[in-house]
Amino acid sequence: MSKTKPVTIVEVAAAAGVSIATVSNVLNRGGIRSSQETIRKVEQAAEQLGYRRNTVAAGLSRSKTFEIGLIIPSFGGYYGNLAEYLQLEAYNAGYHLSVFTSGWFNPLIERKNIEVLLQRRVDGLICHGLAMGQESTRSLVNNGTPLVMINGWGWPADIAVGAVNLGFAGACRDSVALLVERGCDSLIYVGSKRSSVINEQRLQGFYAGLAQLGRDIPYQVVDNWEVDIEVILRDSLAGASERVGLVAFDDVVALKVVSAANKLGIRIPEQLQITGINNDIMAEISYPAISSWSIPYPLQAGTAINKLLHAFGQQDVRTEEREFEVPLSFIERETTKFM
Amino acid sequence: MSKTKPVTIVEVAAAAGVSIATVSNVLNRGGIRSSQETIRKVEQAAEQLGYRRNTVAAGLSRSKTFEIGLIIPSFGGYYGNLAEYLQLEAYNAGYHLSVFTSGWFNPLIERKNIEVLLQRRVDGLICHGLAMGQESTRSLVNNGTPLVMINGWGWPADIAVGAVNLGFAGACRDSVALLVERGCDSLIYVGSKRSSVINEQRLQGFYAGLAQLGRDIPYQVVDNWEVDIEVILRDSLAGASERVGLVAFDDVVALKVVSAANKLGIRIPEQLQITGINNDIMAEISYPAISSWSIPYPLQAGTAINKLLHAFGQQDVRTEEREFEVPLSFIERETTKFM
DNA sequence: CTGTTAGCGCTTTCAA
């Protein structure tokens, strides 16, 4: 715990009897060949003195930090999972990931944190959704730092080098088909306007599912934050509907629905069928367990990092499309397992 | 998106017709006074040229990065919440927080990430639990970077400047008392050995609660990962016990218990009462809603950051104790609301 | 109040 000043290459060089350039070559650079003897001397000196590279100095010197910044709305649930996979993928590519939140889509915090990241001269930026508008973003990231959006639809190429988007629309569309197939004769979509852009995608998918049914079916669209789910459920089942199908914004909303149904004595899946999204832990341990759409994190994270590497000029590009859509996969559990 | 090289103080100085030192004084330093005229010229030039401070260079020059590193087991649930509050507290103190995970207590990943943080010359480190042993930690953090532990009991002063620990033991102890008071005539503790140190604290509290009961009561201790909760519940209620009290490791485990009870038709809270820990979102939306112990994040995060500031030599110290215990507060919900 | 100058620790030509 003593305030020891860290040892530098200067000291290592002195101890090894070589120049600092040589130390730098041996320790921190690949490709540059040195004699076995020199390598041995340098490594031994470094080891013995407890040398630890100063990446701040290295970053300044090379004007390249090997750091990637990530902005997510919060660390919770799906966002946190994504961050974990991104961290791993970044590491495998030789980069480090600095994770910041936007305090649940707070444009001020978001802006401030992006600014911090830019001041740190991160090599690239990954932003999940974005509370700021596109103009705001453009003026902030005007310096050429590559930006990859996650769940950002329709961002122009001069702002973002690309986007990796989850196939929410497809998942909701298919949920509708599946619920109807399972015998539901009326449908409800329970959204969450708290995340507007993302909610929109899902709603769009819900409508698409309705449209491709080939026939009309009663449905309603409500918001998790505005209505009492118990009331909605009771009213729906009091009507002509024998079996209601419910598409929930995510698994948190789905669990709320399950709880309300349990409380009201509504039988799942006989009277009510539910699909969630995200495949959160609570979907698995709920009773009845919730059918949900799971996210292929490795693919999502890998694609995002790859787009960045591509922008850095390092190859290994898996995909060329600017907006890449990651498909979700259905995990069927008890809230729909009725045939 | 063009690869513009960022503007530096040199260019701002030229545009403003002053020296780089003056620019530095005006833009990046507090306390140093300049004439109004100079300030105006410099700020205008900076604004117009789009100057953004390079904190990498500043960090190198001052040998102080104003960065704090945080290691948590994962971004999920409680850990993610904590990270969010720490980020806020750090920011308020003029620092930035870089968050890394240890991949669920993986000593290798943990070590690697701490090493990365140290290479970045963070001013301080906050570690949540730690998979590595104390010796390992000592040799890694031997350079004088202050380390604050979260939920680390018994760390010597030469490794960690202090610790901020949650009062799990107290919460579990009080849970026992409360459950018995609510009429439970036998108890179960369902732990999670996946997080050994933390589990131990809780178990200790459970035993303490038992001890201060003043009389014997049947109990059992099981592990969430080793047993089938349904079996445990059925067996317990098949015995002489009229009402079982269950102390769950956290709200995830508590929700598993609630689900099992719902499935078996066990009535909550008449036959079974449950307490969780963490006050996770799922405790609130479960049915029945789960009584849980909530964590005072602002206090916990604030104390941790404060200990670091103290170690940095900046004052504003709220507490002197090396190991500070943060008390949890009980949120009573339906799983115990029976009198 | 402002400018000169010597670093911070490392990387990277370019010669030797």
Next chain:
DNA sequence: TTGAAAGCGCTAACAG
């Protein structure tokens, strides 16, 4: 294969 030296952008004495 190795080393001398010029930066990278900013800060912090120290003079003026």
